[in-house]
Amino acid sequence: MAGSADVFAIGVGQVPVGEHWELSIRDLAVEAGRRALADAGLARVGAVYVGNMLAPTVNGQQHLGALVASWLGQRQAEAVTVEAACGSGGAALRQGYLSIRSGAHEAVLVLGVEKMTDCVNGTTTAALAMAADAEYEAGLGLSFVAINALLMRRYMYEFGVPRQAFARFAVLAHANALGNPMAMFRKEVSVAEYMRAPFVADPIGLLDSSPMADGAAAVVLASGELARSLGRGQVRVAGSAVATDYLALHDRLDPLDLVAVRVSTARALGQAGLSITDVSFFEPHDAFTVMAVLCLEACGFAGRGEACALAARGHFDRGGALPICTMGGLKARGHPVGATGVYQAVEAVLQLRQEAGACQVQGAKVGLIQNVGGSGATAITHVLVRE
Amino acid sequence: MALQLPREWRWRQERYRLIGGRCRRCGQAFFPHREICPRCLGEDVAKEQFSGRGRVYSYATVYKAPVGFEEYVPYVVALVQLEEGALVAAQLTDVDPTEVQIGMPVECVLRRWRTNGPDGNIIYGYKFRPRLES
Numbered sequence: 268m269a270g271s272a273d274v275f276a277i278g279v280g281q282v283p284v285g286e287h288w289e290l291s292i293r294d295l296a297v298e299a300g301r302r303a304l305a306d307a308g309l310a311r312v313g314a315v316y317v318g319n320m321l322a323p324t325v326n327g328q329q330h331l332g333a334l335v336a337s338w339l340g341q342r343q344a345e346a347v348t349v350e351a352a353c354g355s356g357g358a359a360l361r362q363g364y365l366s367i368r369s370g371a372h373e374a375v376l377v378l379g380v381e382k383m384t385d386c387v388n389g390t391t392t393a394a395l396a397m398a399a400d401a402e403y404e405a406g407l408g409l410s411f412v413a414i415n416a417l418l419m420r421r422y423m424y425e426f427g428v429p430r431q432a433f434a435r436f437a438v439l440a441h442a443n444a445l446g447n448p449m450a451m452f453r454k455e456v457s458v459a460e461y462m463r464a465p466f467v468a469d470p471i472g473l474l475d476s477s478p479m480a481d482g483a484a485a486v487v488l489a490s491g492e493l494a495r496s497l498g499r500g501q502v503r504v505a506g507s508a509v510a511t512d513y514l515a516l517h518d519r520l521d522p523l524d525l526v527a528v529r530v531s532t533a534r535a536l537g538q539a540g541l542s543i544t545d546v547s548f549f550e551p552h553d554a555f556t557v558m559a560v561l562c563l564e565a566c567g568f569a570g571r572g573e574a575c576a577l578a579a580r581g582h583f584d585r586g587g588a589l590p591i592c593t594m595g596g597l598k599a600r601g602h603p604v605g606a607t608g609v610y611q612a613v614e615a616v617l618q619l620r621q622e623a624g625a626c627q628v629q630g631a632k633v634g635l636i637q638n639v640g641g642s643g644a645t646a647i648t649h650v651l652v653r654e
Numbered sequence: 655m656a657l658q659l660p661r662e663w664r665w666r667q668e669r670y671r672l673i674g675g676r677c678r679r680c681g682q683a684f685f686p687h688r689e690i691c692p693r694c695l696g697e698d699v700a701k702e703q704f705s706g707r708g709r710v711y712s713y714a715t716v717y718k719a720p721v722g723f724e725e726y727v728p729y730v731v732a733l734v735q736l737e738e739g740a741l742v743a744a745q746l747t748d749v750d751p752t753e754v755q756i757g758m759p760v761e762c763v764l765r766r767w768r769t770n771g772p773d774g775n776i777i778y779g780y781k782f783r784p785r786l787e788s
């Protein structure tokens with residue numbers, strides 16, 4: 268792509284993930300957006316891309332693009348909502364990237380927002396199941412958790428891995444969240460607590476699952492020229508790729524092989540001219556422990572059936588060979604679905620600017636972030652590097 | 655979500671007769687039917703009515719149900735691999751959750767899926783129940 272613009276992440280903002288009874292979806296979005304613009308030192312952007320999954324069903328609101336842009340003081344800006352289920356935030360980031368890369372805009376705001384606590388649980392559970400195939404999965408009573416539980420059970424069977432081996436991913440996520448003031452759960456959990464927690468959809472227990480939450484996060488992307496003029500040229504988005512697969516598990520030839528994850532990772536690293544051994548830290552889509560496992564294996568960070576054994580040896584801890592979920596991941600930072608992909612980007616920028624505080628990965632130079640829609644039907648992978 | 659009769663009626667071939675498809679080029683069987691083979695991407699595909707016999711490929715017990723399924727909790731959902739090779743997602747019925755295992759033989763039966771609200775239509779479709787090894 269000779270002649271096309273480099274893309275820099277010049278500002279980030281986020282609100283704490285949690286249950287924000289006093290804040291609406293609009294309040295959350297405006298707060299995160301204002302923080303990101305202030306961090307970038309920029310008043311105006313050419314476009315606003317809003318990642319969101321549930322607003323139409325849980326909040327009774329569509330048309331978030333114009334809503335958020337106008338309330339953020341960006342009247343007249345180009346603005347749309349981008350939807351790819353739980354991958355909506357990453358998909359919005361991808362649109363922002365393309366927008367700068369193509370030269371259409373000099374600066375854009377990418378904002379992920381989700382307000383999940385506006386409905387009672389059963390409604391939100393049904394809304395989340397819309398990430399799956401409505402006619403051949405959700406309509407039969409398969410909750411989104413159940414679909415992931417089918418993957419976990421099959422994984423345990425094929426690779427002879429006991430359920431307890433997955434606990435390590437919950438334990439490490441909670442340990443990492445301790446130092447993140449924006450995380451929902453800042454409290455450690457033990458393997459014993461993991462085993463005692465009730466089932467949501469057996470074999471998935473409460474501590475395999477990321478929590479429903481409210482949240483909003485935002486990133487300002489800009490061209491290299493603008494980034495340098497603002498003194499904000501520290502973090503470049505060096506790779507950006509999306510790949511897709513069937514929504515339904517039964518349509519995939521091998522449900523345990525997340526093809527979209529594999530392909531988007533290879534594309535994004537290829538664009539950056541890097542390989543997986545160059546990655547300093549990885550933010551996987553650990554909506555469930557089994558998704559962390561399958562994503563690590565599909566990316567090539569672990570052989571098939573081997574991710575749990577590597578985790579047991581501390582490989583993925585903050586001081587390990589490949590730190591993951593460095594600020595708590597979906598499990599402990601929280602998973603406000605459509606906002607999650609943008610939280611990952613915010614966290615990667617903080618790591619690469621050496622501003623991650625107690626969560627800092629020493630010597631972080633290359634961050635890989637990955638947001639997944641559904642049980643692997645959309646995979647969005649970005650590579651961020653410190654310049 | 656009230657009047658959905660046309661939507662339910664549209665799926666009667668798949669739901670009540672278990673009609674899927676098979677690729678004439680690579681032999682892959684799949685459910686539901688589609689015009690493009692998910693394995694080789696060939697377009698020479700034919701409809702096929704499956705036997706309804708298969709084995710549990712994976713399963714999960716649901717304790718927290720989506721709206722419309724609360725009354726069934728706990729219930730077992732599964733991926734069933736049919737004798738023809740296709741995978742189908744479905745609920746298991748007439749079974750104790752503790753007796754389900756991967757590889758367990760099952761067969762297709764017609765059962766109530768859910769009711770679309772107090773005044774809505776009752777939706778029927780395929781479920782799978784254990785069968786004796788034959």
Ligand SMILES: [Zn+2]
Nearest residue numbers: 677680691694
């Ligand atoms: Zn074929």
